[in-house]
Amino acid sequence: MERTPRRDVATAFMAAVRAALRVLQRNARLPLVREILGHWLQERSTVRQGVAALTIGITITLAAGVVLGAMDRLLEELPGLLVLAPAAIGMRGAIFGALGARLGTGMLTGELDGRVDRGSFLGQNVAAATLLSAVTAVLLAAVAKGIAWLLGLEVIAFTDLVVVSVVGAALSSLAVLGVVIALIRSAQRQRWDMDAIGTPIISATADISTLPALVVGTWAIGGEVVSAVVGWTCVALALAAAVAGLANRRETTRRIVRESLPILGYTALMGVLAGTVLEAQKERLISSAALLVAVPPFIASSGAIGGILSARLSSQLHLGLVVPRALPDRPAWMEGSLTLLFAALGYLSVGVLTHLASVALGYASPGLAGLIGIMATAGVLAMVLIFFVGYYAATSSYRFGLDPDNVGIPLVTSTMDFVGIGCLTAGILVFG
Template identity: 75%
Template sequence: MASFPQSRLTAAIAGALRPAIAWLSRRRRLPLVREVLSHWLRERSTVRQGLLALTIGIGITLVAGVILGAMDGLLEELPGLLVLAPAAIGMRGAIFGALGARLGTGMLTGQIQGEFSRDSFLGQNTEAAGILSLVTAVLLAAVAKGLTGVLGLEVIAFTDLVIVSVIGAVLSSLVVMGVVIALTRSAERFRWDMDAIGTPIISASADISTLPALIVGTFAIGNAVVSAILGWVMVLAAAVATVYGLRRSLDLARRVIQESLPVLLFTAVMGVLAGTVLEARKETLISSAALLVAVPPFIASSGAIGGILSARLSSQLHLGLVEPKAFPGRPAWLEGSLTVLFAVLGYLAVGGLTHLAAALLGYGSPGLLPMIGIVFIAGMLAVMLIFLVGYYAATASFHFGLDPDNVSIPLVTSTMDFVGILCLVVGILTVGA
């Protein structure tokens, strides 16, 4: 899995690392730096695949950002839609990012075998993801209505939120599910590192499919009576799906649902809180639409980088290569150094490409250097939190007998939905855009 530019980039990184390591070794200086550079060189395949996946993800989520920038009229017409949008995107990424991580671990442990069937490892995991998608769509609407009511923000009716959320979830989940299965089969065939490529590509497909799906959902609202009936039917369907998933699903699917639901409730709250921050600054974002364009690629990149870290830590915990200690050991810190490498390259790309995309479309922008500064400052704040949340989510879940694949990625991505928006606001205030 390599493209010509990415192969050239990783070859250049490897070429720069070798003489640097040799120079440090001869002079016995900065042993920690030498160890980090050696780790990067050993993991150059992961670096290559991770950077390629991040590049694809940033490119796709820029399109999502452009869609969000073009939704300014709809966002003003339907108050509360901006509250729901990042939460819906984050929920797709959390559910299917965790699915990708479980499948990646299943590949390493030999659990993915034979044809697809309901009782197979792949079949039970996809069933659980489908049930979780429907249930959490209604959950998102309820959390959005409740929090906006507490905060005094204007929002459309609860049943309208349910309809938009459920239709958006069903349509986007079909797309992302197809991407996950195709990616898993390809990774199995070509021996790609699912932990390195899974979350960035899955998050990107969630971003690009969720916003158009939500827009389609808005077409179904309008008549108050029809919306009320349809909305409550969807609530009932979600309740039935919950009972079925917790009582009738097979063992693996039931465990995934049981362990995921509490975490996804946290995901819903974090996503809606992120949306309320955006709703509160809606006028600023609409007036400088490039900032609105930056939201999906920044949040997706944060979740993807955290997802790579979480997926790798989860696999290494399963394999006994990382110990679940209260203070991270050296193997965990080395994994964290890869996270920093991905972050520096990823956030610089997000800032520059966001400005270029906005300029091409005639959107207002604070300028190339201010935009890069905003995203990079926000990104460096975010990467510290990514490591802390990623490490402790993975090790704590493993310590208490839970599957880190069910817990750590949703916790990281959902936390970054909210905290990432706050970091982006800090970046905007720091640069003064």
Template identity: 40%
Template sequence: MAVHHTGAMRSKSRSNVLVHMVDARQRFAALGIGVVAASAGGLVLAAAEGTLAALPGLLLLVPGAIALRGNIFGAMGSRLGTAVHAGTFRPTVRVDGVLGQNLLGAAALSLVLSAVLGVFARGTAVLFGISPTMTLAEFVVVSTLGGLLASFLVGMVTVGLAAGSVRFGWDLDNVMAPLVSTLGDLATVPALVVAAVLAKQSEVVDLLAAVLVFAAVAVLIAAWRTRLDDVRRIVRQSVPILLLAGILDLLAGVAVEKRLDDLLAAEAFLVLLPAFLGVAGALGGILSSRLSTHFHLGLDDATSLPSRATLREARAIGAVAVPIFVLCALIAHWASVATGQSTPGLGDLLLAVLIAGVVAIVLVAGVAYVTTMTAFRLGLDPDTFGIPMVLSVLDLVGAFTLVLAMVAVGVA
């Protein structure tokens, strides 16, 4: 009996090690793909120097617009991941199905919150004395049109990942947050630039802004009162938390906009910005998704102090973080050199990223656990609350820590 018991324990131990290795590979692969995609978005941002100068305040929108895609579709992916683990997910877009209702809820939130973000961005610019800046109508048009275009692309990726998880056995908790968050960077930055160019050339920008605001209000009312239970719940629970998240992201945008001259002098940091913010948020999103799944399935208790299982998950996230942040710096430097963008040098870039990254990763674990645990204990859906708060807090902290790290290494 003792021999049999010992053999069973060894088999279980080997199985656990194998699971952790698979998790690590999936996370690293997803984050690596995301870093490359986000860096491509950063190159678009760095190359759009003329647009940034012609439409002052555009950079203010970038962290919020990027985060909004990650917040909406990251939370959607987390909900779908929980449904897959619970066995309730079906790969069909029927309106009354899990996937169909999540898509409708995400589409409604994308339109409504993109319009609101434009209004908030203009108010933030006035409040913090950022001048000159775009008009209110230009902010609304750029934020809404850019947001809708990016949301369509990110939504297709989200659905594809959900279908792939069922067919190929991927763990959505490992791949959804990093890919949706960082591929959102690739879609959002060019979409904002395209929308900004259209707004700059349009002679009917005021009328277009009014139409978009009217459409957003109508969609919000319809989604708030719909008979589709999941859509109604998603919208009602998401709007308050996404409004708060949007404010935090705009504060991150203020930190970036205020340092625009320094960023244009060292454009490698503009290339780095979407990838750094995306990775920090994605790491928190992975942890939040894992914790949410564990709480839903009763595999862990949502206690005030984290359990050993939670600490193991946090350590696993930390182990992936350092090489991924180094990859961010390497790609930003090489891409900047290859495309003729200014760079402070690989050494300074690496040092700044590691300083900011260490601070960010410590906060990732704390914010992810507290937010997910609190939502679960209050009877709210941690999939809906956890990822938006994690991504937005990390955007704010990430932007400030990156700016402070630039100052620390003498770049700014």
């Protein structure tokens, strides 16, 4: 079979790691570096699959960034849309990233047995994700309207926000769910590491599908009376979905909804706060469209890297390979070294690809050096936060008897939605 360029790059990288490890072993120097390189070699399958998934994810979310850059006029015409966009993207990634993590753990524990009926492990997980999508679509609109009111930001009417959010959630959820099902089936056949590939690809699909879906949602806004009727009907249906989930007769669905809703409430808040930061920087972003293009791939990369860490920690907690301690133990720090590797490769790629896309489209840009400087500054800050948020989210939920798959990925991705925007803003202030 012909080798792909991506596989050649991964093979060359792992060969370089082996060569560096041999040199360090001969000279008996830098024992910590030797241990890290040894861990990377031991997890070379995860490294290859993770790098491949991040590459796919960054490429897809770069397209989402281009879409966001082209939405400048719509963002000005519909105040508040930029407040809702990061939250909607983050919510899709949180719900379906957690779904992918649960299914990946189910592969390891044998719960994912191939059945697809409503009572099966797969069926109950899909039902929970569907109910959570319906509830959180309205929740996002309510949080966005409330935060905008508190901060004095101009936004469209609440029922208009509900219509845009619900239509966007319905369309993008169908797309992301299809990708999750296809991915888990392929992972079963090919014996892929779902923890390494799931979150990057799912997050990327959420990014590229949610923005166009929100644009379609804006087309659904009708007259004042029509929007009010449709909007309040959606609110009633969301309340019914919440009751159906919380009181569901199927144990797995009920547990997922009960454990996920509080975390997804936090996700909504963090996503909306991230959107308000973007709204405050809207003039700067629109005047240098390359910065607007960089937002989705940077935030998606942060969430994907954190998702890989959370999913792996969750699986290792279930298997007893990581002990939930107040301070990370050696195996957890080794997982952190993988985060370092993925972050270095991911953020550098975001800077370079954003520059190339901006040049090709004629967008105003701070230049290649400026974009790499922005990504390096923002990436260092984000990388440290990703590790500590990911570790303590997974271990704390595990110690309190919760499923880390329901808590870790949504908590990490939603935190990085807001904090990542802050890190990116810091990079822009330094190099932009």
